[in-house]
Amino acid sequence: MVAFFSKWLTANHLTTLRVALVPFIYAGIVIGKDEHWILFSTWLVFFFACLTDYWDGVLARHQGKTTKLGKLLDPVADKLLLTGTIFILWVSNYIPLYIFIIFFSRDVAILVGAAIQMTLIESNAPLPNILGKLTTTLQVAYIFIIILFELLGISISLVVLDVSIVAVTLMSLIVYAYDWYFDIKAYHNE
Numbered sequence: 001m002v003a004f005f006s007k008w009l010t011a012n013h014l015t016t017l018r019v020a021l022v023p024f025i026y027a028g029i030v031i032g033k034d035e036h037w038i039l040f041s042t043w044l045v046f047f048f049a050c051l052t053d054y055w056d057g058v059l060a061r062h063q064g065k066t067t068k069l070g071k072l073l074d075p076v077a078d079k080l081l082l083t084g085t086i087f088i089l090w091v092s093n094y095i096p097l098y099i100f101i102i103f104f105s106r107d108v109a110i111l112v113g114a115a116i117q118m119t120l121i122e123s124n125a126p127l128p129n130i131l132g133k134l135t136t137t138l139q140v141a142y143i144f145i146i147i148l149f150e151l152l153g154i155s156i157s158l159v160v161l162d163v164s165i166v167a168v169t170l171m172s173l174i175v176y177a178y179d180w181y182f183d184i185k186a187y188h189n190e
């Protein structure tokens with residue numbers, strides 16, 4: 001399957017497609033509050049956009065073609081997809097404000113921390129850690145669940161889910177901060 005896709009697509013094609021899908025996801029969430037078929041379509045588009053995130057990494061590794069554009073565009077596409085969708089879900093009253101603030105604050109802190117690390121150490125962008133990948137996966141699942149519950153008219157309290165996602169998100173940020181601190185400390189001790 002990878003060989004089939006790699007014949008026609010590059011990782012950058014899929015990343016660009018993900019960025020192009022983002023405005024449709026945002027609009028679909030806002031409009032879908034009154035039109036469930038639009039919200040269902042948005043749920044499917046979000047799912048497809050998440051698949052492009054997975055497949056662009058697979059293709060880049062399979063083709064052995066990681067590009068400077070891809071290294072810059074992929075994290076931007078991820079932030080637009082996840083953080084932007086969380087923002088729109090909050091604006092549309094699907095999720096509480098504190099969830100948006102924690103998700104957004106983590107992303108800003110990671111961007112600032114990576115920029116500081118790259119500036120001080122003059123290194124490449126830090127690699128994501130396993131907890132960061134888990135956080136991203138849980139954020140995607142959280143968005144799926146929120147939209148699915150709205151589609152199905154399920155109105156149960158999601159406090160346990162909210163607290164779980166917040167805990168993992170904060171742990172991820174702590175691990176990133178820990179790594180940055182020791183990388184910078186090791187660099188200055190050389």
